[in-house]
Amino acid sequence: MLEIEDLTCTYGSVVAASQVCLSVKAGEILALVGSNGAGKTSTIMATMGHVRITGGSIMLDGVDVTRLGPRHRARLGMAVVPEGRRLFADMTVDENLTVGGYTRTKPAARQARERAYALFPRLAERRRQIAGSMSGGEQQMLAIGRALMVSPKVLLIDELSLGLMPKIIDLCMETIVRLKREGIAIVLVEQNTDRALEVADAVVVLASGRVVKAGTPEMIRADDTFFQTYIGLDGGQAVRNQVEANVEQRSS
Amino acid sequence: MYYVELAVQGLIYGSMYALMALGLTLIYGLLRVLHIAHAAVFTLGAYVGVITANATGSLWIAFPAAILAAVLAGIAIYRLVYAPLLDRPPLVPLIASVGLLILLEDLFRIVFGNQGIAFNENPYVYMTVTIGGLSIGVLQLAMFVGSVASLSAFAAFVAFSRTGAAWRATLGNPQMATSFGVSVAQVRYLNFAIGSAFAGLAGVLIALLNNYAEPGMGTIVSYKTLAIIVLGGLGSMRGALIGSLLLGVIESYGTVYLSGGVDRDAIAALCLIAILMFRPEGLAKRIAA
Numbered sequence: 001m002l003e004i005e006d007l008t009c010t011y012g013s014v015v016a017a018s019q020v021c022l023s024v025k026a027g028e029i030l031a032l033v034g035s036n037g038a039g040k041t042s043t044i045m046a047t048m049g050h051v052r053i054t055g056g057s058i059m060l061d062g063v064d065v066t067r068l069g070p071r072h073r074a075r076l077g078m079a080v081v082p083e084g085r086r087l088f089a090d091m092t093v094d095e096n097l098t099v100g101g102y103t104r105t106k107p108a109a110r111q112a113r114e115r116a117y118a119l120f121p122r123l124a125e126r127r128r129q130i131a132g133s134m135s136g137g138e139q140q141m142l143a144i145g146r147a148l149m150v151s152p153k154v155l156l157i158d159e160l161s162l163g164l165m166p167k168i169i170d171l172c173m174e175t176i177v178r179l180k181r182e183g184i185a186i187v188l189v190e191q192n193t194d195r196a197l198e199v200a201d202a203v204v205v206l207a208s209g210r211v212v213k214a215g216t217p218e219m220i221r222a223d224d225t226f227f228q229t230y231i232g233l234d235g236g237q238a239v240r241n242q243v244e245a246n247v248e249q250r251s252s
Numbered sequence: 253m254y255y256v257e258l259a260v261q262g263l264i265y266g267s268m269y270a271l272m273a274l275g276l277t278l279i280y281g282l283l284r285v286l287h288i289a290h291a292a293v294f295t296l297g298a299y300v301g302v303i304t305a306n307a308t309g310s311l312w313i314a315f316p317a318a319i320l321a322a323v324l325a326g327i328a329i330y331r332l333v334y335a336p337l338l339d340r341p342p343l344v345p346l347i348a349s350v351g352l353l354i355l356l357e358d359l360f361r362i363v364f365g366n367q368g369i370a371f372n373e374n375p376y377v378y379m380t381v382t383i384g385g386l387s388i389g390v391l392q393l394a395m396f397v398g399s400v401a402s403l404s405a406f407a408a409f410v411a412f413s414r415t416g417a418a419w420r421a422t423l424g425n426p427q428m429a430t431s432f433g434v435s436v437a438q439v440r441y442l443n444f445a446i447g448s449a450f451a452g453l454a455g456v457l458i459a460l461l462n463n464y465a466e467p468g469m470g471t472i473v474s475y476k477t478l479a480i481i482v483l484g485g486l487g488s489m490r491g492a493l494i495g496s497l498l499l500g501v502i503e504s505y506g507t508v509y510l511s512g513g514v515d516r517d518a519i520a521a522l523c524l525i526a527i528l529m530f531r532p533e534g535l536a537k538r539i540a541a
Binding site: 048049050069070071074075079080082086087088089090091095096098099100101102103106146149150 | 414417418420421424425427428429430431432433434435
């Protein structure tokens with residue numbers, strides 16, 4: 001469904017991603033993991049077309065989208081749940097979904113909206129609420145719902161769990177597993193590596209903008225030294241602790 | 253009753269200012285460019301309105317012609333002047349805009365003459381109607397009704413249409429809007445088209461009220477609308493509307509109570525200075541852009 005070959009992108013003289021190759025099929029979750037600054041977000045944003053690439057190719061469902069802008073990629077079935085949600089904060093939940101379904105016909109958009117509300121009933125309860133005034137968890141639900149309005153073949157998710165309570169993380173993870181079963185190809189960038197490996201079918205590990213390992217979650221976990229070197233000294237526990245500490249601090 | 257009449261007069265002028273200020277604030281909200289040359293689009297609307305009315309004898313043709321000319325001019329200004337400069341520091345398009353205003357005003361002077369041109373027939377100039385004991389000029393009433401109707405139609409478009417939602421999304425977060433298939437370029441053209449249409453409409457209304465169009469008629473309007481969008485908060489649509497009506501009313505009362513020392517047109521400048529000194533973020537919170 002999504003084939004990326006030798007993707008390279010730079011910010012000035014800094015190479016953010018270099019010759020990244022990855023492939024994800026329909027009904028599969030690919031976890032893109034690595035430490036801070038590994039090039040995960042740059043890869044996602046370049047795949048969506050927001051970062052200009054200096055080399056490589058991107059194929060979406062057999063169509064070469066390398067030279068197309070984000071709006072054309074959206075029309076071909078690519079959607080993004082960006083880091084930090086980046087909702088249209090001054091607009092209501094309903095209006096955010098309307099923009100999400102901008103490329104769809106009105107009946108298709110209506111159907112997609114009902115589906116988003118069925119997936120996240122809390123959004124339906126708050127459909128007239130301004131997006132910027134909702135909690136982090138509700139905003140993440142809306143970001144996923146907005147992306148689903150595209151009826152995506154490929155869904156790019158950047159930092160699904162960042163700053164969320166464990167209960168909300170569980171709900172979001174359950175949702176993406178459900179979406180995978182419906183046949184959507186998902187690329188999941190996640191700092192919480194343990195959670196990412198739980199749901200992933202395949203894993204690509206990035207370090208300094210390069211792919212240093214690719215395989216199944218079991219293969220990545222089995223290589224303990226590699227896991228500790230490239231992902232975290234204690235298998236992502238430090239990151240998880242940090243996130244949970246942040247959440248607790250906010251709720252107190 | 254006298255005070256009510258002053259307030260009504262103020263609201264009528266304020267509604268015209270709103271037409272101009274909304275266009276200016278829309279463009280600032282999306283591009284962060286102070287479109288000073290908006291005043292030249294206003295003047296163009298006035299000229300096309302007068303010329304078309306004189307040629308056809310019909311205001312029903314003059315209004316659409318003026319609006320169309322203003323829309324085309326606005327789009328051309330965006331395409332030829334601002335679009336190539338958007339990657340430059342904000343001062344560059346601002347200077348280009350000031351230069352364009354001077355250029356276009358001189359162009360009007362060269363083409364149409366320094367004295368301006370008048371309507372051959374304008375039977376509405378001295379007509380008045382009495383509403384609730386208040387005597388109001390027909391043209392002033394038309395200006396108020398036209399402004400309110402246009403601004404209401406625009407508000408409905410923004411609030412209830414899918415294109416309006418995409419447009420607001422682009423104001424708030426252009427990059428994410430493109431992720432959902434919205435064309436930022438099309439939204440920018442739409443923005444200039446709508447803002448310029450309002451300016452063209454205001455141009456004809458003011459030309460009708462003054463009974464003529466002249467090359468420098470946009471100059472005072474340009475600094476007044478600048479004062480309004482600063483008053484309302486740069487980029488805020490609600491602020492622009494509130495600022496317009498407020499300035500109209502302040503001017504109306506100021507003309508009477510400050511008549512000894514301050515000219516009507518200087519009141520906007522005083523408001524601008526006062527706002528910059530005491531509340532530089534404007535009176536209303538920014539709601540879009």
